[in-house]
Amino acid sequence: MKKTTRFKQMLQSPELEFICEAHNGLSAKIVEEAGFKGVWGSGLSISAAMGVRDNNEASWTQVLEVLEFMADQTTVPILLDADTGYGNFNNMRRLVQKLQQRDIAAACIEDKIFPKTNSFIKGEAQPLADVDEFCGKIKAGKDAAADDDFCIVARTEAFIAGWGFDEAMKRCEAYRLAGADAVLVHSKLGVADEIFAFMKEWGNRLPVVIVPTKYYATPTETFREAGISLVIWANHILRSGIRAMKDMAAYLKQHESLAKIEKDLPTVEEIFRLQGMEEYEKWEKLYLPKTATPGKAILLAASKGHNFGNLTEERPKAMLEVEGKPVISHAVSAFKAGGVRDVTVVTGYKPEAFNVTSVKYKHNDQWETTGEIGSLIAAKKTLDSKCVVGYGDVVVRPFIVENLLRAKTDVTVVVDYKQPTKKARKSVDWAKASPARVDAAPLKDIDYTLVRVDDRIEPGEAAGEWIGLVGLSDAGAKTFVAAIDKLAAEGVEVAKWSLPQLLNHLVESGVKVGVQYVHDNWIDIDDIADLSDLYKF
Numbered sequence: 001m002k003k004t005t006r007f008k009q010m011l012q013s014p015e016l017e018f019i020c021e022a023h024n025g026l027s028a029k030i031v032e033e034a035g036f037k038g039v040w041g042s043g044l045s046i047s048a049a050m051g052v053r054d055n056n057e058a059s060w061t062q063v064l065e066v067l068e069f070m071a072d073q074t075t076v077p078i079l080l081d082a083d084t085g086y087g088n089f090n091n092m093r094r095l096v097q098k099l100q101q102r103d104i105a106a107a108c109i110e111d112k113i114f115p116k117t118n119s120f121i122k123g124e125a126q127p128l129a130d131v132d133e134f135c136g137k138i139k140a141g142k143d144a145a146a147d148d149d150f151c152i153v154a155r156t157e158a159f160i161a162g163w164g165f166d167e168a169m170k171r172c173e174a175y176r177l178a179g180a181d182a183v184l185v186h187s188k189l190g191v192a193d194e195i196f197a198f199m200k201e202w203g204n205r206l207p208v209v210i211v212p213t214k215y216y217a218t219p220t221e222t223f224r225e226a227g228i229s230l231v232i233w234a235n236h237i238l239r240s241g242i243r244a245m246k247d248m249a250a251y252l253k254q255h256e257s258l259a260k261i262e263k264d265l266p267t268v269e270e271i272f273r274l275q276g277m278e279e280y281e282k283w284e285k286l287y288l289p290k291t292a293t294p295g296k297a298i299l300l301a302a303s304k305g306h307n308f309g310n311l312t313e314e315r316p317k318a319m320l321e322v323e324g325k326p327v328i329s330h331a332v333s334a335f336k337a338g339g340v341r342d343v344t345v346v347t348g349y350k351p352e353a354f355n356v357t358s359v360k361y362k363h364n365d366q367w368e369t370t371g372e373i374g375s376l377i378a379a380k381k382t383l384d385s386k387c388v389v390g391y392g393d394v395v396v397r398p399f400i401v402e403n404l405l406r407a408k409t410d411v412t413v414v415v416d417y418k419q420p421t422k423k424a425r426k427s428v429d430w431a432k433a434s435p436a437r438v439d440a441a442p443l444k445d446i447d448y449t450l451v452r453v454d455d456r457i458e459p460g461e462a463a464g465e466w467i468g469l470v471g472l473s474d475a476g477a478k479t480f481v482a483a484i485d486k487l488a489a490e491g492v493e494v495a496k497w498s499l500p501q502l503l504n505h506l507v508e509s510g511v512k513v514g515v516q517y518v519h520d521n522w523i524d525i526d527d528i529a530d531l532s533d534l535y536k537f
């Protein structure tokens, strides 16, 4: 049902109905979520939220912009407090057209002179509009509405300006005859006497709307008994907001800490919810290219490092410094430059030595007795989507990470096709691939897959050296976790395994592990000489 129709039905229903003030998109949404069937676009609140007076200091188009946000964020009808209609009949016509374009259900105009002043400021000093002129404005508004259900609520300020009962009655009757859909009778008294006297005489000629800001203590039941149609809680979201803002600002100024109050505040996630992030994510899935999702990285950095003498007494090798920053920082920088935004470092030995920011940490508290998979298990929660698994002591050029994030296979390893001769290594993880190739550069357009990776493959048989990176797609990450879980459930001490062991297990179980070849452009830090290589890298 149209918002206009819903508002009209609310006005005409025999029930006492309620609408509540809002002054921007957020507050309008909050009002709707509280269960209100409609929103009052209060002139006082909208102007106050802009930091200006309720004297038409904000232009009507500025108010219109706010209303557009309010209407976008809500499904219930909005009744705009349109002050005097912002001018004469002609301004009223244009206003109604523009309100309709923005799905505002109804407008309330008051019989004062533009620019108006709020009813509670020197009411008696406020001149009232000429009755005939105001009736012309009501007619113009009704005629300008393309939708017959667009309602005009005619508000009399006769009581506010001190004219009294007869004037209020005379005016409301004239407004009814001019085509108003309802009348709003405003009173600034602390009791509702003027309202009840009016209701007694008025009967049910047209629905009556009230704003019990000053006669707030009057029991609501008496409004119902008097036959009032609609109550407007006109400024209470703004006022409670002011209280909350003042309290928070004063508290923060005084205590200079959030520690005790954070738990009492709406979370930032609640802000995101109110902003409609869920809907955004739905469309994002549909329209954003999949590759645009930044991948994550898990860098295993639990080990102390054996070849560094007393350099690693206080810190693990990943925290040894080259060019003023630790090895792990060099690694992390390359990952970030390669398109990874979310890096998790798994620590083991001397976790307190890690002081690199912009990464998350997980700790493998059994690092001494477990292997790389033990560390991976410590970061298992991160392994829920696209991810690159690597080592905290392997530094690569960013393009290697970039390519890995774009890999076509769900599980992919990076292999340096050079047969390394630079120095004798205790253990090099050689990779054997299919189709086999030994010394020629890999051919483009061939999908190489991993046959095996370990330090027992003879260099001559190997396709190259595994550089320590594994790329996992969303599905690949699930495959990894499922394999680890299954092995653990079967009683295998998988936490003690190395990454190559798991890769070999996957290959043996029929998982296709892709190979991406590189040549140089990476370095792993195994001994002190490697540190000076990193300096030159």
Ligand code: SPV
Pocket (backbone or CB within 6 Å): 042, 043, 044, 045, 081, 118, 119, 120, 211, 213, 234, 235
């Ligand atoms: C408003 O909410 O802006 C109103 C009601 O017009 S009152 O402030 O009581 O005039």
Ligand code: MG
Pocket (backbone or CB within 6 Å): 042, 043, 044, 081, 083
């Ligand atoms: Mg107002």
